[in-house]
Amino acid sequence: MSVPQAIGRDGFGPLQYLICLRGIAWREALRFVHQRERFISALVRPLVWLFIFAAGFRQILGVSIIPPYQTYVLYEVYVTPGLIAMIQLFNGMQSSLSMVYDREMGNMRMLLVSPFPRWYLLTSKLLASTVVSILQVYAYLFIAWLWGIEPPLWGYVSVLPALALSGMMLGSLGMLLSSAIRQLENFAGVMNFVIFPMFFASSALYPLWLVQQSSPVVYTICWLNPFTYAVELIRFALYIEIDRLSLAVVVVMTTVFTTGAIIAYDPARGLIARRGGGGG
Amino acid sequence: MKWAAFGLWLAVAPVTALAYTAYVTNERDNTISVVDLDQMKTVKTLPVGQRPRGITMTKDGSQILVCASDDDTIQIIDAATLRIVGDLPSGPDPETFALHVSGNPLYVSNEDDNMITVIDIPTRKVLAQVPTGVEPEGMAVSPDGQTIVNTSETTNMAHFLDYRTRKLAAAVLVDARPRVAVFKHDGSEVWVSSELGGTVSVIDPVKHVVTHKIAFQVQGLRAEAIQPVGIRFTADDSTAFVALGPANRIAVIDTDTYKVKKLLLVGQRVWQMAFTPDQKYLLTTNGLSNDISVIDVANLDVVKSIQVGRLPWGVVVSPK
Numbered sequence: 001m002s003v004p005q006a007i008g009r010d011g012f013g014p015l016q017y018l019i020c021l022r023g024i025a026w027r028e029a030l031r032f033v034h035q036r037e038r039f040i041s042a043l044v045r046p047l048v049w050l051f052i053f054a055a056g057f058r059q060i061l062g063v064s065i066i067p068p069y070q071t072y073v074l075y076e077v078y079v080t081p082g083l084i085a086m087i088q089l090f091n092g093m094q095s096s097l098s099m100v101y102d103r104e105m106g107n108m109r110m111l112l113v114s115p116f117p118r119w120y121l122l123t124s125k126l127l128a129s130t131v132v133s134i135l136q137v138y139a140y141l142f143i144a145w146l147w148g149i150e151p152p153l154w155g156y157v158s159v160l161p162a163l164a165l166s167g168m169m170l171g172s173l174g175m176l177l178s179s180a181i182r183q184l185e186n187f188a189g190v191m192n193f194v195i196f197p198m199f200f201a202s203s204a205l206y207p208l209w210l211v212q213q214s215s216p217v218v219y220t221i222c223w224l225n226p227f228t229y230a231v232e233l234i235r236f237a238l239y240i241e242i243d244r245l246s247l248a249v250v251v252v253m254t255t256v257f258t259t260g261a262i263i264a265y266d267p268a269r270g271l272i273a274r275r276g277g278g279g280g
Numbered sequence: 281m282k283w284a285a286f287g288l289w290l291a292v293a294p295v296t297a298l299a300y301t302a303y304v305t306n307e308r309d310n311t312i313s314v315v316d317l318d319q320m321k322t323v324k325t326l327p328v329g330q331r332p333r334g335i336t337m338t339k340d341g342s343q344i345l346v347c348a349s350d351d352d353t354i355q356i357i358d359a360a361t362l363r364i365v366g367d368l369p370s371g372p373d374p375e376t377f378a379l380h381v382s383g384n385p386l387y388v389s390n391e392d393d394n395m396i397t398v399i400d401i402p403t404r405k406v407l408a409q410v411p412t413g414v415e416p417e418g419m420a421v422s423p424d425g426q427t428i429v430n431t432s433e434t435t436n437m438a439h440f441l442d443y444r445t446r447k448l449a450a451a452v453l454v455d456a457r458p459r460v461a462v463f464k465h466d467g468s469e470v471w472v473s474s475e476l477g478g479t480v481s482v483i484d485p486v487k488h489v490v491t492h493k494i495a496f497q498v499q500g501l502r503a504e505a506i507q508p509v510g511i512r513f514t515a516d517d518s519t520a521f522v523a524l525g526p527a528n529r530i531a532v533i534d535t536d537t538y539k540v541k542k543l544l545l546v547g548q549r550v551w552q553m554a555f556t557p558d559q560k561y562l563l564t565t566n567g568l569s570n571d572i573s574v575i576d577v578a579n580l581d582v583v584k585s586i587q588v589g590r591l592p593w594g595v596v597v598s599p600k
Binding site for chain 1: 545569585
């Protein structure tokens with residue numbers, strides 16, 4: 001396995017790299033398009049939160065104005081960036097699920113014997129899954145707009161780089177986790193131990209000042225949760241502002257998770273080697 | 281950083297041409313907040329008499345008139361120097377008032393006295409005192425200047441006063457605790473909001489009958505929380521804005537169908553409203569959240585909330 005890597009380092013031009021990226025992205029796109037249920041469920045999940053949960057909690061906000069909002073907002077408006085991050089979180093986990101599936105089914109072997117460097121393959125896969133998540137987010141934003149959630153028009157543009165970053169962060173987290181999951185059935189465990197705590201212990205559903213009032217411990221957990229910063233980065237970007245702390249945290253965490261995933265998938269050092277190969 | 285600068289530009293650019301100033305009475309602070317609508321922030325706070333509520337400007341925009349309810353007087357503030365330059369003899373507990381369309385006289389409701397006091401502004405003298413219903417409150421002058429309407433909170437009536445004779449010509453029963461009366465600009469209707477009744481009554485000012493009654497519903501709110509107070513019409517009379525008090529909403533009403541077409545979320549216990557002279561923005565005073573909200577009239581959305589003093593009550597806007 002170390003031989004293809006050596007070749008990768010030696011002799012490919014940018015064109016070959018692009019062809020490889022296209023192949024991976026195309027596979028991800030095909031998978032996305034063919035699994036229509038996945039697209040629908042990716043949309044239904046946040047919409048259920050928006051239409052049912054947020055409707056019930058309408059009155060909890062409107063008490064205080066917090067940046068980036070200029071005035072009082074309905075709960076639906078507050079919760080929207082959180083639900084966007086939720087779409088990306090689920091997408092990241094889904095793509096980690098597909099990596100586990102690929103490994104079990106043997107498809108991953110095909111990817112791993114590719115002569116391109118491992119980091120490049122993983123990053124391509126990450127980029128492809130981020131693009132898919134961004135498509136889901138814009139579909140959600142469109143429905144939210146019909147529901148009366150109207151961020152400034154330029155916000156739809158300025159949120160794009162934030163979505164790319166947060167998508168990368170959550171995707172790389174998923175990838176890192178997938179290296180540790182041996183079987184498909186264990187994915188339910190990831191749901192319980194990663195998705196739910198990350199989502200609930202964050203600023204997605206409630207502003208942090210409100211959390212702080214009710215429980216300082218939970219507040220500290222939320223404050224340490226990288227998901228909070230993904231949510232806030234998206235929230236500010238949607239209103240054409242940059243929250244520098246969130247930006248910094250998301251960039252650093254993306255780097256850490258991606259590096260971690262690359263190391264984990266490295267056949268020489270990674271967890272996979274310890275576990276007996278990526279072939280399934 | 282570029283985005284932030286761009287965002288700032290977006291936020292500021294549409295209002296740079298405005299340069300209007302708003303004056304807000306802060307009932308609990310005994311002050312007036314001076315709000316620059318260019319910068320969208322409070323730039324000055326003036327101490328005034330006790331419990332300032334009703335506020336308006338003289339027709340030429342040179343003076344601000346403020347009801348200092350607990351000082352039993354109306355204070356005159358020079359708009360240029362922001363100094364108090366005199367008083368009007370309002371009678372006890374003036375709550376609010378209306379200026380005659382010609383700019384003089386001023387009709388004041390004396391809440392504790394069941395009187396309407398008519399004041400000549402240039403001479404600062406009382407021209408007449410007219411007995412009206414119990415706890416007089418809202419005051420409005422018809423666009424032709426011939427009729428003055430006063431609402432009485434306890435009698436639950438809108439009283440019609442004749443300009444020339446200064447006698448009550450009629451009284452129309454409305455729902456509980458009528459707060460505010462406002463004429464449409466074409467004079468065809470006068471709308472009266474009933475705080476406890478939760479309705480707005482549309483009255484024909486010639487026949488003196490209620491022709492329509494507008495009720496409100498806000499998703500997730502009890503009916504008791506909906507207490508209509510301030511009313512404003514756009515210049516073309518096509519749209520009315522009604523402040524719903526503790527419902528924290530402004531109802532936008534189509535005046536042809538009398539239907540609520542949109543509810544706008546503002547601060548807590550929204551009370552009175554004022555348009556900028558170009559009708560681009562509508563300002564609302566939010567009593568319990570100590571701020572005013574700025575509504576973009578064309579887009580019907582709330583663009584900003586600006587901190588003022590405690591318990592803001594009334595607001596008036598003047599060109600700078």
